[in-house]
Amino acid sequence: MNRKKYKQLRAVVILFVFAIVGLAVVHNSYLLSISGVLTGMVFMALVRSTTKIRVDEREATVREKAAQLTYAIFAPTLGIGAFLLLLPSSGVSSVFAKGEFMYLESLGMVFAYLTLFLIAMYAISYHFLNRKYGGGGNEE
Amino acid sequence: MRNEQSSLLRNRLRVHRAMHDLTQEQLADKIGVSRQTVIAIESSKYLPSLGLAFKIAKLFKVKIEDIFSYEGGTNEN
Numbered sequence: 001m002n003r004k005k006y007k008q009l010r011a012v013v014i015l016f017v018f019a020i021v022g023l024a025v026v027h028n029s030y031l032l033s034i035s036g037v038l039t040g041m042v043f044m045a046l047v048r049s050t051t052k053i054r055v056d057e058r059e060a061t062v063r064e065k066a067a068q069l070t071y072a073i074f075a076p077t078l079g080i081g082a083f084l085l086l087l088p089s090s091g092v093s094s095v096f097a098k099g100e101f102m103y104l105e106s107l108g109m110v111f112a113y114l115t116l117f118l119i120a121m122y123a124i125s126y127h128f129l130n131r132k133y134g135g136g137g138n139e140e
Numbered sequence: 141m142r143n144e145q146s147s148l149l150r151n152r153l154r155v156h157r158a159m160h161d162l163t164q165e166q167l168a169d170k171i172g173v174s175r176q177t178v179i180a181i182e183s184s185k186y187l188p189s190l191g192l193a194f195k196i197a198k199l200f201k202v203k204i205e206d207i208f209s210y211e212g213g214t215n216e217n
Contacts, residue, residue, distance in 0.1 A: 058177040058186050
């Protein structure tokens with residue numbers, strides 16, 4: 001199977017999954033949507049494992065840059081969001097710390113932990129990838 | 141992906157491809173990349189990896205420097 005056929009097949013599978021999820025929404029069935037998505041994922045995983053689809057190096061570079069940009073935007077946004085949501089509960093303003101605004105503090109906590117998780121994941125993956133590609137060694 | 145490096149690197153890929161009477165699609169298939177990558181390399185928007193550059197040079201039976209040439213000065217870090 002060449003790249004073109006693979007892309008066509010992927011488009012068909014995506015359409016199929018969209019159709020199933022749409023149908024599930026209409027019929028209000030969680031099971032149908034989950035099974036549709038899982039079937040699509042398993043099918044694509046099988047196709048990928050049985051055929052050798054190489055990732056084009058330019059495409060890989062684009063993915064790297066996109067991931068880098070996503071991280072650079074998402075992490076500070078989440079961090080600043082957490083800070084702003086937790087700020088009122090720290091005593092600066094008591095208006096948002098009670099009543100219907102109480103959930104904001106919880107949301108702030110969730111954002112804060114997500115930020116920490118994101119940074120931790122980045123640090124761990126950076127560490128392992130750095131070692132994999134020869135960084136950190138003392139060999140001469 | 142167009143940076144200072146790519147603007148300093150010239151390539152004669154289009155010339156060699158024409159000499160061998162290959163279309164962009166055929167060249168892409170032979171070196172295992174997409175047609176968009178061949179287009180990007182030819183228009184100097186993307187710098188190929190060393191492996192891909194060797195592959196291209198081997199395909200055309202020439203040296204890498206016959207296809208890719210660096211026009212900047214020396215850069216000592």
